[in-house]
Every structure is written in structure tokens, then in C-alpha cells.
Amino acid sequence: MTISFGLLGAGRIGKTHATAILGIPGAKLTAVYDPVDAAAEHIVKMSGARRASVDEILADKSIHAVLICTPTDMHADQIELAAKAGKAIFCEKPVDLSAERVRACLKVVEATKTKLMIGFNRRFDTNFAAARHRIDAGDVGTVELVQIVSRDPGPPPLEYIKRSGGLFRDMMIHDLDLARFLLNGEEIVSVSATGSVLVDSAIGEAGDVDTATATLRSKSGKIVVITNSRRATYGYDQRIEIHGSKGAVSAANIHTNTVTLANVDGYREAPLLNFFMERYADAYRSELQSFVTAIETGSPISPSGLDGLKALELADACVKSMQSRAEVVVVV
Amino acid sequence: MTISFGLLGAGRIGKTHATAILGIPGAKLTAVYDPVDAAAEHIVKMSGARRASVDEILADKSIHAVLICTPTDMHADQIELAAKAGKAIFCEKPVDLSAERVRACLKVVEATKTKLMIGFNRRFDTNFAAARHRIDAGDVGTVELVQIVSRDPGPPPLEYIKRSGGLFRDMMIHDLDLARFLLNGEEIVSVSATGSVLVDSAIGEAGDVDTATATLRSKSGKIVVITNSRRATYGYDQRIEIHGSKGAVSAANIHTNTVTLANVDGYREAPLLNFFMERYADAYRSELQSFVTAIETGSPISPSGLDGLKALELADACVKSMQSRAEVVVVV
Amino acid sequence: MTISFGLLGAGRIGKTHATAILGIPGAKLTAVYDPVDAAAEHIVKMSGARRASVDEILADKSIHAVLICTPTDMHADQIELAAKAGKAIFCEKPVDLSAERVRACLKVVEATKTKLMIGFNRRFDTNFAAARHRIDAGDVGTVELVQIVSRDPGPPPLEYIKRSGGLFRDMMIHDLDLARFLLNGEEIVSVSATGSVLVDSAIGEAGDVDTATATLRSKSGKIVVITNSRRATYGYDQRIEIHGSKGAVSAANIHTNTVTLANVDGYREAPLLNFFMERYADAYRSELQSFVTAIETGSPISPSGLDGLKALELADACVKSMQSRAEVVVVV
């Protein structure tokens, strides 16, 4: 059986997912929706999918699943519509910027017994998955301290930032989910966060920060430290490190190549892969592969809508902690 | 315009190329030939190409190019047939195990003005290409010393070895071509080589060696040292290092992931990508992309049939040097 | 002129300093005080110094400087005595566990115009100093985010912990000073800290933590994140990373050797140098060399008594933050 997809939203991330689907045996892209002609036509040309409206896609019984890559404020509504139309749903993070709205949306998902996967792509990165595998295998013993570094090569457009929900809900939410992934079931019970405007004062004027850190604590006292920056001159900086009673496991960055030049100035290696589309190209493929497999086999979907909600709640708590300058308890 | 390909030979390397073609915009696989049903059908299913005989493929005017991935002893004949049929040709190395036969074949290629590319995939590896780019940019100054390490994870089947022409013509030929690629136009004038049977005595009984080294000298005295082994327990070991008057550039191996486990036994990183299909997956794609682009634009093809001949002549000289225990002059 | 030293306290760190003095031209160890016979005699035998009481050392006009390596609760009194005796003073950190006591002590130091250096050895580590040099040279642009990792191979004896003032005042104080060293003049204005008992519950029963993190903010919003653990199975983990507007500079760990073993299990490197005496052996030498040079040339001493006080105040603020679960403002 081939899983037939409808794509809602043909922007940067929609295009990334469309490309990934082309390389997955047992999956095909059937239809694409985007109000922007150029964006939609690009996908049509690339994949052979037809262009269609959201309604047409949801009404098409031959389409098994939708990929929701539209702007964030449309996610929750489209999830509910697709759920009622009986589609399996892959939705880019976040479901919504309001935790309350997410909870309402997840009730519809639950009531319709819809398969919903949230696009926390980093769980599917070969390296992070291998680190988690080491943890599961007991190689680090009991986890004590997790450190996550995530720095973008540069800030997104100011207009994007204004609608993004802020650094914690837009950027750190990936790391908050990664923290939960690495702690593997032990939930975070409190957070302390702080942020600064150091990269671009316009970001501050827009009410956001561009440099931030959060310290999370789990029930048993495990500590997670996340640092974020909207700037990294040397590429897309994505590292994790997990320290435990028996050892430590870390996943390093990926350079654009393995070449080193040695001369009188020292040893020079290449910068990092530049941004998420290069860095996580394989992860996007694995993510969709996992979604396809779950649909085919009926196995549970992960990360689920609940995982999306949990990460958002942590992001909200971070914002509250930054504002109150105090630790914030998270209701688990 | 889409370049239409016929594939001759659907074994391991044929399948690799077929996969690469699927990912190249402007290229498609139209027909596949292989006497083995399972092999041919696998390609048919994967790519939508039709199964056909060699004659049918060569007679099909809609097919622009052929990929010759058949056993080595069929290469030269098929190159000549395809050249006469007006196809562009991509042929896996070597053209033939006899330099004399290669020379005769290249005369036909020349007479028919055929575009012929030889499958020295390593020239298209991101890392080796980046190293060569450093050399071209003058970053190492005048090249003085080149070191190439190539070790297979394990020896091929004995039956393969018996028909392979021996380690120098089958395995080191890649490194001999890489040496010429890195010296960028300055030809090798003499070689000294030696080999041992250390991995498997059956290889020795078959008249071959499994561990070998060659020292090459260029006209101006540049030195290239190649070491080969049919064994590498830690994966597919592929490294180069170029030392010059202003610096040194090296390309390191690729590990299966970037994860490190640190514990009381030290720091442990993952083994290397296991073999050429994983290690050079991107290189195979770039190689075919380069071939497609050369057909489309009419630009010169590299590596050419002459490059294939030169590498074989160096391999022959290595064998002669190993046997005579003396340096062998190569007629340039 | 040769600077003549009296050593007060011949324990582990006293012995380290005595060894360092032997290798410094223009310095000699003249006398050693320790109530424990074996400790004192070991130094006598190693260095040729004579054994003496504290009073004798302070009264000996031929002795220019004292090294205070006694238990912490004796430091402040001995600094005052030595200051009044006209000696230059090198004192191990901390001056005292009470910031108030330190302030009183520094008044005596100031009144007597005594040269006082505090033993923050990490400032003299080749690697950390090279990182700071990069910052000073403008290579990272404006500093935005500093990350410091410090993990001991294992916890000290419980008796030590009980008298140590706790992890923040005993262990993290080094990192707090390093943070100030790397920020180079921009003071910390607030701290948020947390700690857990994950390594040994007896540490918790003694009222201390064994795993901790602190987030510091400077006046302009620069952020420093420190993580500490009393456990690191793979050696003494000491890393820093400074991220700025133009780049990032980091100093990596030091392994016991440069050997890598590659086999079917991957690539294995040696563990780290085991503890501070091996890791910072060169730093201890440079530190004392710096002290000797400052005495000889009359140049300012750094880190000063004030640096010692500032680090202690930050440690106190961390403890307060951990207890109050809120950010604590530091009076600069």
C-alpha cells in the first residue's frame, strides 16, 4: 500500500517535507495547497502532485494523510478539520501558541482517534537518536545532567519573530522537546530561564530576546541546561551532552566537509552545515518515514500531540520565569 | 531536456547508479539489462524502467546514454558497441584489464567522437573535491608529498578476486587515479610497489596480495605514497593528505554518527561508514550529475577514457615493480 | 635576587606549590610549617627547606613571601599576621567562608600595602589563557554567552565537604572567578542557581549538593552558564566556551595521551588527565611564576584579594538563589 499525502502549505518547510516524501518508498505526494502560486507550482513541478484547495484535499478519500505546514495560527483549525475528515496528520510545531487552544484541539484529535504526529524533527536526527540509544542501553548509567546547545546562524526576519510567539516558543521549544526525549519519561517539574537582547536591538523592541538560557529540573533532581542564540557565525550549532553516573554521551556538530588545512596559522576545519534544512535533511526523511510506518502498521505515533503540548507548556513556563526572575513550577 | 539512461548490468554498483539517477533532476532511467531476473526486476520495480536486451537499449533512439556496470571483461566490447550506436557512455572502472585492449577501445571512442566517462567516483567525493579545491586555490603552495590510505572493511569473495586483475588493478587503481587528480596534470614517471598476503592466505594462493603500498614519483620529484589493505575492522578507511610548501590539507574519514561516549575506559566514537556505497553515496550522485551536465552542456567529460588508461598503466607498473623488486619507469 | 618562600601547610596543595617553586628560576623554598610530621618532612626532603613554626617563618627577615596552604579557617588570620610581618602573600582560595571576615582581612592587607595573590590557578592554564587572549584580540567580537563545565572525577571525603562551605563556595568558586576573568571587567549583577544530590546521598545529608548549575548575568546582559558535578568517570572535565558576535572560542579537555584505538567497536581515545594536580600542573607553575615576577618587578598582582572576595560573594548569591528558588541580585 502506498500512503498518499496532501500537503497544506508549500513554504520552506513544506518544500522540505515534499522532498523527503519523494525519497520514501511507500509514500507519494498527491496534492498540494498553497495560496501563493509560485510556491504551490514549485511543488507541483517537483513532485507531480496536483494543486488543490484544503477542502478538496480533505474531501479526497484517496488521500490518507495531510502534512500541515501552514502558518502557526492555522494549525489547530486544520488539525481539527483533518481529524474530522479522517486523515492521519503530521503537523509542524507548534500546534498553537496558546496551550489552552492546543488542549482543545487535542480533545478533537482524541475523540476522532486521529493519528497525530508533531514535527519535532530532532528526535529523528541520526546523532541525537544514537545518543538516546546509548542512554537506553545504560551506557551512561542514571542521567544526571543534560546540556543542549542550539544556535541559529542568524536571526529570522523581524516579521517572522513578531508572529513567532518569541524565542522560547519558537526556537527553544525544539530543545525543550529534546530534553523530554533525552530524559525518556521523567517529566520536568520546574524551570528557570533568562534572556537577553544581544544580537539585534530590533528584536528587543519587538518584545523578544535573541540569547537565552533555561535550567530545567526533573522530579528526581536531574538538571537540564539549554542555551540558545539567534547568532552563530560558524554555521548551525546543534549539540547535546548527557552526563550520568557511569559516563557521558555527546553528539557533536556536523561540518560541511572533513577537510583540514594546516599551515602557519594552525589547523582550519570547515564551518558547520549552514541551517536546519541541510543539518536535518536526513532527520526530516526519517521523521516522515516513521510517520508512514506508523500509519501502515498501526503502531503508536511519537512525538504525539501531547508531546507538542508539553513542550509548549515548558516554553510558557520559561517565559514566565524570565519575566518573574524566579523558578516556575510546571504542573505535570 | 531529460537525459534518458539505459543501464547495462544491475548488480551492486548498477543498483547504486540507478538509485543515484532517481535523485538527479533532468535524468531518468528508461531501460535496464541484466541476465539475472531478480537483479533486473529489482531495478524495474524501484525505478519504473523497462527491462530490455543490450541490443534493444542500443537501438532505442530515445535513450541518450548508457551506464556500463557489467563484469569487467564485457566493458570494452560494450563501450565500442555503444559508441557506434551514438550513445554517451558512463563505464565503471576499469575499461579492461589489458592496457592494450583499452587503447584499442579508446580509438573507437575517439573515432566516433563519443562522450565517455570512467567511474572514478572518488573525484566527486565532497571531501576529496574540497581538498583539491584547496590545492587549486594555492593554500598548500607547491605540492610535495601526497599520502593516500585506502582500506576495505574486508576482502571481497575469492571468486571476485580471481577475476579482478589483482589488488593493484582492482582496488589501488582508484588511488592511482586520485593521485593523478590531486597532482592535477603533473604525471607520474615512476613507481615502486610492494605487497603482502597478511589478511587471508587464500588470496595469496589465488596469486594476489591483500596488503600493498606504492610510492609514485612525478616528473618534478613530487612523491605519492599509497597504502592499501583488504582489511579494516573499524569501517571503510579512506583518507588523503597533501603536504606542500605552504601547508598541508587532509580529508578525514566519515563516522557513522557524531556521538562520543566518555567513561572510565576513555572516549569512544562510532566506527566509520561501512563501505563504498554508504561512504560514496553522495559522490555517486555527483558523478552522474556531472555526466548529465556534460551531456546537456557539451562540456568536456572528466575523468575521461584516457584517465582510465593512465590509471591502469600505473597499476600495471606497480605489479611489475612488486615482481621485479625495483622501481619501474612509466612512459608518460 | 632570589625570592625566598615560607610554606604554611604541607598538605596536597602545599606540596603542589612546593614542587612548582623548585622549577621556578629566581625562587626558593626556605622554610615549611605543618603540624603533621610526615607532611612537613616530605617537603623538607624534597626541597631542602627547613622546618619551622609560623612565628619563626614570619619573623625571618630573609623570607620574602609566604604560601598559605593551611585549612581555610586559618587563612584570614594568617594573612593578617603575614601582612603585618611585611611578607608578600600567596593564599589558596578561599580567604574565608565568610564574606564579612574577608572584607575585614582585606582592610588589613590594604592598610599594610601588602601584596596578596589568591590561588585561582585556572587563570594561568595555558588553554584558558589562550582563550582569554583570543577574546582580548577581538576574535569573538562582543562576548554574549559563556559556558563553563567543571566536573571532578569523584567527590572529596565527606569530612572535607562538611567543612568546605559547600559546592558553590568550594568548587564553583573557581568557575565564578573564571567567569569574571573571561568577562574581563564587566561584573556579574545577578545569579540564578540550582543544585541536586545525585552522586551520593550522604552529601545531601551533610547539607550540600553534588550537581549544580548557575546562570549569571552581567550588566549588559551577557550570560554565563556554569555546570558542576562531583562525578566524571572519564577524568577531570574542564571546559570553557565563549560565544560572541564574531565567533566562538573554546578550550577542550586534555587527554592522558593522543592515542586512538580503532576497531569493530569504534574509535577509542584515552580518558582525561585525572585530577587538578595533573591537569593544572603547568598552571600552578605559571601562577607562582606570575607571583614571583610581580614581587620582583613591583607590578600589580592578579588575581587580587578583591577578586577572591568577588568570587565568594557570587558563591554566596548562588546559595541564596538555590534556597530561594529565585534570581538574586549581586551588589557590585
Place this chain on the structure above:
Amino acid sequence: MTISFGLLGAGRIGKTHATAILGIPGAKLTAVYDPVDAAAEHIVKMSGARRASVDEILADKSIHAVLICTPTDMHADQIELAAKAGKAIFCEKPVDLSAERVRACLKVVEATKTKLMIGFNRRFDTNFAAARHRIDAGDVGTVELVQIVSRDPGPPPLEYIKRSGGLFRDMMIHDLDLARFLLNGEEIVSVSATGSVLVDSAIGEAGDVDTATATLRSKSGKIVVITNSRRATYGYDQRIEIHGSKGAVSAANIHTNTVTLANVDGYREAPLLNFFMERYADAYRSELQSFVTAIETGSPISPSGLDGLKALELADACVKSMQSRAEVVVVV
């Protein structure tokens, strides 16, 4: 008992050994000979040793051992004189540039039952020793292929080169000994070598080469490849790699510090330690410590005079191979 040393020759390497002795418990430098006032006085001032003639040193019954660091053409005579005077002898390599003269000298050493150690310092390098330890522990299985890279930061003065015996006897001799050290008892039976003049044509005019490689074969077919250059812009390049049936062990270079700067140009690490005195400072200390221990305990001395002879014979064979352009059999 303290071993008392007389130093013959207070040049660069003599000074290195004198410094090493100062740090060895149970050893002291008693007397120094050098016709150059400044060189001798420097050692006197540094160590407290007295200045003396060779005859005085050999006649002084309180001196147990001599360090021969004079020009090469004086080594053999001084070894014989010291042997007859009953001294233990540490002699810098080579014993002589003539293998015949070495053999005659070793007869005197044998007849007088003299303890003679040859200064192949690299055997005592922590990293190379750790690699050998891995081999001895069976971690690489049966050794198959050894690769040694040795590149000096720059060529020595032309006058030095003229008297040095040439690159093979002066520089590669260290690597030839290292090859024997790593093969641990299995002797080399043939060599193939080549050399070029690429760094400085004046070296060629002086009859020497500045870039060279040698391929050695042991009785069982193990292969050793050595590459040498008198140039390395990035520091003193000293690496080994041993490949065997179960794995590979390698020892990497040592950088001047562990700092990395990451910016838009990539990742930059520090150059290597600059030359042998920095790179092998610890090795010189361990080497002399080993000599002192052997004198104290009566244990066998390694590397012995015979090791010195073997390395020279291999160097001679390399020269012969380079000149004859053929493999040269070595009489074991």
C-alpha cells in the same frame, strides 16, 4: 644513591638533557665539558655543575655516567674512552655515520661490559609508548602495516646537513628505530626508498634530499611506510599509525593548546608544538629516568648500542635503495 653525571657537549641537545636531569630525583649533573665558553657556562649557571675537560670527567671516580652530546664524529671515540673509564654511557644518536666504526666501537663496549644507551628519545614519548603498549596488549591483533610521518618545521642549517650523513642517517634514523620498536622484535629484511629535493635546492647541491619516503618489509611481510620532510609550516609533525588484524592504533600530534576558534572561516585550532625540544621534553626526561633506573637496578638498557647499529644499517640500505632505484635486502 644519587647518580652523578658528566655532560660532554653543551649545545642544544646537551642543554635539553641537562634540564631533564634537574627534574629527575636520584640524579645530578656534576660536570660539564664544552669548548665553547658560553655554552658551558650556561649549563654551569643553570645546574651548579662545574666545568671540566673530558679527561677530568672520565678520571673523576665520583661521576657514574656520561652524557655524550658532542658532534657525531666524536661519539665513537668518546664511547670507547668512557667505556674504558668504567662509566655508564648515554650517547646521542648516531654512534657514528659508519656502520663499520659502530661495530668496532660496540666491541669495546661489550668487552668492557659497559652500560650503553642510545638516544632514540621517541621510544619514551608517552603517546608512542602508549601505542606500543596497545600493540603488546594485543589490541590491534597481528601488526600488518605501520605508517610513520615525521616532518621538521624547517631544514637545519646547511652546514649541519653537510656533516649530518644525510636525511636518512640523520632524520629518518629516528623513524627506522621507531619502526623496529613498533614491530617489537621482528626485524626488517628489505627496504625501498626514494627522496627528492623540494624544500631547498641548496640541500640538493649539498648532496642530500629534503623529502623522502621508505618502505620496509619484515620477514613475515609486515610493511612499514615512513615519510619525511624537512618542512612543515604548521609545527613539528610526528605521527604513527599501526594497522593490524584486529584494529588500528594511532598517536596524533600535540597542539600548542586545546583552543578552537570558530567563525565564518571555519574552525581554527592551534599549530603544533614547534620542535623536538618542546614536543619531546617529557620524552627526554623519561629517557634519562629510564637510564638512571637501569644503572641503579642493573636492569638491561634499551635502546642499546645494537639498536643504534641496526637503525644505521637500515638508513644505509635506504640510501643504497634510493641510489639504485631498487629494493635492498638487509642482512639481519
